Amino acid sequence: MRLYDSLTRELQEVTPITPGHVAMYACGPTVYRYAHLGNLRSFMLYDLIRRALQYEGFEVEEVMNITDVGHMTDESSTEAVDKMQLAMEDEGLAPLEIAEKYTTAVLEDADALGIRRADRYPKATEHIHEMIDLTETLIERGHAYVVDNGSVYYDVASFQGYGKLSGNTLDKLREGHRDLETDPRKRHPADFALWKAAGPGRLMKWPSPWGDGFPGWHIECSAMSMKYLGERFDIHTGGTDLRFPHHEDEIAQSEGAVGHPVVSIWVHAGHLRQSGQKIAKSTGNVVLVRDLVERGLDPLGFRWLCFQTQYRSEMDFTWDAMAAADQRVRQLRRHMKTWAPSASALGAAAEGYERRFREALANDLHLPGVVALINDLDHTADVPGDEKYRLLAAWDAVLGLDLEREAMSGWEPTEEMRSLMAERDEARGQKDYASSDRIRDQLTAMGLEVMDTPEGTRVRPRDPS
Numbered sequence: 001m002r003l004y005d006s007l008t009r010e011l012q013e014v015t016p017i018t019p020g021h022v023a024m025y026a027c028g029p030t031v032y033r034y035a036h037l038g039n040l041r042s043f044m045l046y047d048l049i050r051r052a053l054q055y056e057g058f059e060v061e062e063v064m065n066i067t068d069v070g071h072m073t074d075e076s077s078t079e080a081v082d083k084m085q086l087a088m089e090d091e092g093l094a095p096l097e098i099a100e101k102y103t104t105a106v107l108e109d110a111d112a113l114g115i116r117r118a119d120r121y122p123k124a125t126e127h128i129h130e131m132i133d134l135t136e137t138l139i140e141r142g143h144a145y146v147v148d149n150g151s152v153y154y155d156v157a158s159f160q161g162y163g164k165l166s167g168n169t170l171d172k173l174r175e176g177h178r179d180l181e182t183d184p185r186k187r188h189p190a191d192f193a194l195w196k197a198a199g200p201g202r203l204m205k206w207p208s209p210w211g212d213g214f215p216g217w218h219i220e221c222s223a224m225s226m227k228y229l230g231e232r233f234d235i236h237t238g239g240t241d242l243r244f245p246h247h248e249d250e251i252a253q254s255e256g257a258v259g260h261p262v263v264s265i266w267v268h269a270g271h272l273r274q275s276g277q278k279i280a281k282s283t284g285n286v287v288l289v290r291d292l293v294e295r296g297l298d299p300l301g302f303r304w305l306c307f308q309t310q311y312r313s314e315m316d317f318t319w320d321a322m323a324a325a326d327q328r329v330r331q332l333r334r335h336m337k338t339w340a341p342s343a344s345a346l347g348a349a350a351e352g353y354e355r356r357f358r359e360a361l362a363n364d365l366h367l368p369g370v371v372a373l374i375n376d377l378d379h380t381a382d383v384p385g386d387e388k389y390r391l392l393a394a395w396d397a398v399l400g401l402d403l404e405r406e407a408m409s410g411w412e413p414t415e416e417m418r419s420l421m422a423e424r425d426e427a428r429g430q431k432d433y434a435s436s437d438r439i440r441d442q443l444t445a446m447g448l449e450v451m452d453t454p455e456g457t458r459v460r461p462r463d464p465s
């Protein structure tokens, strides 16, 4: 599978450092408000990359951070009030209550959109120690300096590759900062905080070798990605707005600390716009998952809507397009119900569709191609209905559209079937194909269609009525 790497600006083959095992880090939510569909489109990207890699037989380990210590609206001033603290004051909740409330909310919204949970969700507030350690390492290696109020800044001029991700040069950055108020203690206006001294009234603060304070925003992702995935890992994802400064600074921190590249491929999700405007709280056009539900739309329809645009392109959200996507997913589910499954193998035409599906995924996760392929498959007379069913049921491991919902409605495998399926998956895991075939025959004799999917054995009645 090839993905577009934002750093080299080229397609790169995913070749995991540990063969067969892909380690991936995704920048997660800042939990002081609800995630909007623009945020969730970025989170869906890691889910789709993971599902596509699993379809190709890779194991994928996924870490997503939870930013539960607010980052400053103005990096240069210690007095600026951060967003987390504003939310606490607005809602009358303690810091951990705010974080808890919105962490639960964002995970539930992600569930509703079929975004599978990461293996780990490390919280910034639980990794202050690691961030302090990393900051100390950067000071020792000459990449950071302490100023008299107890803040620590990264010295951007000390890191040769600064700007390589975003294309920002230090001169351009100096120019860009000219009209902004900046801490006069900084050596270069683009120097960013690794640790900030706690100003008066600051609720979330921790002791450090430089006095009470709190971490800068970027350091958490360096500290937590390397803690859980090591000093070299395969894929790092995030929204395109994180390229600068967040990911540029993460590269400077991580590579500055370990002395070599850490991430093999940087993947960024494009912006979501609404009727031409960026979706943001400041423009007042925020759409939440609950807004979809209130309009009677299936949140999974938003997946289909997203599939129509290449993940790294800007995408426009309109309610008409959302409604059409919702209708299309429901229609596909109805079609699935009419396509009677059978136990036969795929014919040559269906095999061709399967090959094209894999090719589209491997080509930088080209989901617009998959949408076209599904529309084509839906109508073609070359593939019999039962084979269409088998293809779409298997592809749904990547698509996550719950395409079998109608066909399977009102039917659940019995306890006996479930234990046979589990037994068969275990036999397959141990490459005991004789047992796995025997169990398949048992299930078939019970009147079931048996399908092998990346998630193991699936069954459905051969006569769904």
Ligand SMILES: [Zn+2]
Pocket (backbone or CB within 6 Å): 026, 027, 028, 065, 221, 246
């Ligand atoms: Zn991050």
